[in-house]
Structures are given as C-alpha cells and as structure tokens.
Amino acid sequence: MKKYIPLFLLVFLASATITLAQTDNISPARKQAIDSLALEKVKDLSKYISIIGSKETQFSEANRVMDRAEELFAPDAEMGVSSINRKEIAYYKVRRYFERLMALNYDRVNITWYDIHYISDLERQPDGRYVGVITVYQRFEGTSLESGLNYRDTTKKDITIYVEKKQTQIAGRTIEFWDVMLGDIRVTETSA
Amino acid sequence: MRKLIVLVILFITSIQLAPGQGLYSPGSPQDDGRLAASTKQVNQFFRRFNGEESADGTRRYYDTDELYRNRELRGKFINILFDNETSSIQSALKNEFLNDVLSETLPKYINFHNGEWFAEVETTFIFKGKKEAATLFMKLQPEGLGYEWVVDKVSFKPFENIFRKPKGNEKPFLHPLSHEIGFMNLRKAFQENNKPESYTPKEYEPDYLTVFLYEMKNGNLKFDNISDVKFHFFQINNWYFELNQFNRPGFNTGWLISNLVKLGTGDKEVIQKYIYDQK
Numbered sequence: 001m002k003k004y005i006p007l008f009l010l011v012f013l014a015s016a017t018i019t020l021a022q023t024d025n026i027s028p029a030r031k032q033a034i035d036s037l038a039l040e041k042v043k044d045l046s047k048y049i050s051i052i053g054s055k056e057t058q059f060s061e062a063n064r065v066m067d068r069a070e071e072l073f074a075p076d077a078e079m080g081v082s083s084i085n086r087k088e089i090a091y092y093k094v095r096r097y098f099e100r101l102m103a104l105n106y107d108r109v110n111i112t113w114y115d116i117h118y119i120s121d122l123e124r125q126p127d128g129r130y131v132g133v134i135t136v137y138q139r140f141e142g143t144s145l146e147s148g149l150n151y152r153d154t155t156k157k158d159i160t161i162y163v164e165k166k167q168t169q170i171a172g173r174t175i176e177f178w179d180v181m182l183g184d185i186r187v188t189e190t191s192a
Numbered sequence: 193m194r195k196l197i198v199l200v201i202l203f204i205t206s207i208q209l210a211p212g213q214g215l216y217s218p219g220s221p222q223d224d225g226r227l228a229a230s231t232k233q234v235n236q237f238f239r240r241f242n243g244e245e246s247a248d249g250t251r252r253y254y255d256t257d258e259l260y261r262n263r264e265l266r267g268k269f270i271n272i273l274f275d276n277e278t279s280s281i282q283s284a285l286k287n288e289f290l291n292d293v294l295s296e297t298l299p300k301y302i303n304f305h306n307g308e309w310f311a312e313v314e315t316t317f318i319f320k321g322k323k324e325a326a327t328l329f330m331k332l333q334p335e336g337l338g339y340e341w342v343v344d345k346v347s348f349k350p351f352e353n354i355f356r357k358p359k360g361n362e363k364p365f366l367h368p369l370s371h372e373i374g375f376m377n378l379r380k381a382f383q384e385n386n387k388p389e390s391y392t393p394k395e396y397e398p399d400y401l402t403v404f405l406y407e408m409k410n411g412n413l414k415f416d417n418i419s420d421v422k423f424h425f426f427q428i429n430n431w432y433f434e435l436n437q438f439n440r441p442g443f444n445t446g447w448l449i450s451n452l453v454k455l456g457t458g459d460k461e462v463i464q465k466y467i468y469d470q471k
Contacts, residue, residue: 047215
C-alpha cells in the first residue's frame with residue numbers, strides 16, 4: 001500500500017486543478033494519472049504472476065506473494081481462460097488461478113511480458129465508480145526435463161480496473177484521492 | 193504549503209520502478225509490431241475509427257490535440273480496421289464507405305453512448321438437462337450515474353417451435369358466435385388442444401426474453417458458457433457493419449469490420465430482423 005502513496009498524491013495533484021463542479025468528471029490530466037496508478041498495479045500483478053509461476057520460488061514465498069497479489073483485486077474477481085482450441089471459458093477465482101499456476105507440471109517455467117499495453121477510456125457505471133480495461137500480453141515457456149518437451153504460448157490478458165474516489169485524513173484534513181482495484185481478467189490464448 | 197508541494201514533487205520524481213520479472217523488466221519479449229497493430233479492444237476500434245489515437249498507438253488524442261480526428265490519420269486507421277483476409281468486402285464498397293465517413297464537409301464518427309449499436313453474444317445454457325445454444329442481444333443503456341449493458345432480446349431455438357401457430361385447415365379456432373354461448377368452447381380449446389397459441393391474434397409475437405427469464409428463475413435454465421461475441425453497428429447513417437474479433441497470426445488482427453452493407457430504404461429493418469432471427 002505504501003508504495004502507491006506517491007501515485008495517489010500524483011492523482012490528487014492532477015485532480016487539484018479541477019473545479020468543484022467538475023469533481024466527478026475525469027479530465028485528460030487526471031485520466032493520465034489514474035492510468036499510471038492502474039498500470040503500476042498491473043505491473044505488480046505481472047511480477048507476482050512471474051514469481052508464483054517460477055519453479056525456483058519456495059512454496060511459502062509463493063503463498064506470501066499470492067496474498068499480496070490477491071490484495072490488488074476487488075472481491076469476487078474471476079479469471080476467465082480460453083485457448084485457441086477451446087473457445088469455452090474456464091472460470092477460476094483469482095486465488096485458484098494462482099494455485100493452478102504454481103502447481104503446473106513443468107521443471108522450468110519462465111513467464112515474461114511483452115513491451116506493449118493498451119489502456120481503455122474510463123466509463124462510469126451505475127454506482128458512480130469508473131471502470132476501464134488494460135490489455136497486456138504474456139509469454140509462457142514451460143520445460144519438462146524428463147520428456148524434453150517445451151511448451152510455449154502467448155496470452156492476451158484483458159484486465160478490468162475499477163476506479164473510485166476515496167477519502168483519507170492527513171494531518172486532520174480530509175483529502176480526496178482516486179484508488180484503483182483490479183477486477184475480472186479475461187485470458188485468451190493468441191496466435192501471435 | 194509551498195514546502196509541502198516541493199516535498200511531494202521531489203518524492204514523486206524519486207520513484208523508480210524496481211527491475212524484476214514483471215511488465216517492462218529487462219528481458220521482456222519485444223513486439224515486432226503485430227501486437228501494436230492489432231485492434232486490441234472494442235474501445236480501440238472506436239478510437240481508431242474516429243482518429244483519436246496516435247499512429248503508433250501510444251497516445252490517446254483529446255479535442256485539444258492538434259491531430260485529434262485528423263482526416264488523414266483516420267483514413268489510414270479505417271483502412272486497417274477491415275478484415276482483409278477472410279471477409280469478401282468489395283473494394284468499391286469499402287471506398288464508398290471511406291469517402292462517406294471521411295467526408296470533408298460532414299465527417300461521420302461513432303460514439304460509445306449514442307446507441308444504434310449492440311452486441312450479439314453466443315452462449316450455451318442447460319435446458320431440461322441438455323446443452324442448448326442461446327443468442328443474447330445486449331445493448332448499452334444509461335442507468336444511475338453511468339451506463340450498463342442489458343439483455344435486450346434472446347434467440348433460443350427450443351422456444352421457437354413452442355409458439356409456432358398451425359396454418360390453414362390445421363389451425364383450430366373459436367367460431368365467431370362463441371360469445372353467444374358464453375365462450376364455453378374455451379374448455380375444448382385449452383383442454384383438448386396443445387396449441388393454445390392458435391387462439392391469438394395475427395400480430396401476436398411471443399416475448400422470448402420473458403419466457404427465458406421465467407425459465408431461469410424457475411431453475412429450468414442454467415447458464416453454461418460463452419462461445420463468441422460480435423457487434424452490429426447501425427450508427428453511421430445509411431451503413432451497417434459487423435465487428436468481429438480475429439485471433440490469428442499476422443498484422444490484420446483484433447476487432448475488425450467483417451461485413452459492410454450500404455442501406456437503402458427499409459434495409460435496416462430487414463437486416464435487424466435477420467440478425468434477431470426471431471421470425
């Protein structure tokens with residue numbers, strides 16, 4: 001949480017120039033600041049996924065990282081996974097998805113992320129919160145030493161983000177800031 | 193106060209991302225341009241169609257930006273927004289469309305909130321113990337402080353035959369003097385006949401969505417999965433196009449126009465009727 005404070009402040013500063021009447025609208029400057037905060041959370045998620053998937057990660061460490069990763073998500077977030085050969089979506093709770101990733105039957109696993117992303121516009125939902133989607137691409141490589149088999153895929157991850165205005169007290173003053181939580185993730189195997 | 197601001201700015205500028213295995217860490221695979229070219233979200237389709245993002249896709253343009261909705265930029269984008277590999281859209285038709293939407297005097301844009309576009313979602317449900325396909329037509333509507341997607345219509349084969357009225361001599365009826373006998377013949381109509389829809393007006397149309405929801409609420413219909421999603425656009429005056437997702441190798445991928453029709457009088461209703469498949 002502490003590491004996001006500078007970004008929260010950045011979002012707060014970006015919003016400070018907006019007049020009171022417009023406080024519920026998101027200006028391009030504020031949107032950019034929110035995008036940075038959201039992308040920071042997605043970067044953390046990508047790092048956690050790489051650590052959880054790695055065979056060099058100790059069981060206890062993987063569990064600790066799973067706890068950290070879960071904290072990024074809104075309650076009830078799900079992962080919906082499909083592949084090129086199987087269009088049907090397999091639904092997993094976030095924790096279950098991480099556990100399955102950790103238990104994959106490879107001797108070596110390497111998860112890396114492409115240097116490309118896309119951040120959608122933010123749309124307001126009926127309860128007043130904003131919602132957006134960030135798309136990132138992951139490359140997975142798994143090696144089985146016994147069989148010598150090497151499995152590789154590239155998956156597109158469309159990650160829901162929820163953006164909400166919150167309040168906090170700093171030195172007796174009420175400060176408003178925008179917070180970002182991750183939501184459902186659609187995972188699609190690509191032909192790339 | 194000034195000290196606080198300086199402190200905050202110093203704090204922010206000192207943030208550095210820790211190198212690791214995450215996004216943009218050393219050793220990240222480089223995109224050869226294919227992922228950048230792909231229209232990754234429907235949102236990006238809107239931006240590209242309207243010329244609201246930079247050519248390299250790294251910047252979103254707003255109305256204060258010089259290149260916002262730039263005609264030349266739009267032209268390049270819209271050209272790559274067509275499925276050029278499997279769809280057989282004639283180049284003359286495509287050019288006519290391009291000329292229309294890129295008109296110098298009256299350019300046409302698409303707008304997320306302006307309606308006249310909807311989603312077609314192919315799903316499967318378990319109905320009476322059997323997996324059955326159901327097509328949900330979803331539309332965006334204002335609600336509360338924002339917007340929401342709602343199910344507008346449903347197409348579900350098992351329901352379609354249930355309400356199909358017999359025709360001609362096969363169709364039972366209540367004779368025109370039934371009122372004189374206090375409609376006593378309703379007993380025969382409803383108890384000895386399993387086609388009660390025969391006694392409805394010509395213009396009667398079953399509301400499949402209501403029946404669908406009723407069966408779901410009664411536990412007879414259970415959601416199973418989703419197999420496909422596509423979008424239908426009627427937002428550009430006199431044009432219809434279909435948007436599909438293409439997941440394949442190459443540069444022509446993502447959300448692309450797979451079907452384009454120039455609409456004459458009455459064509460819109462004919463296409464909508466065909467899409468809804470409810471007749």
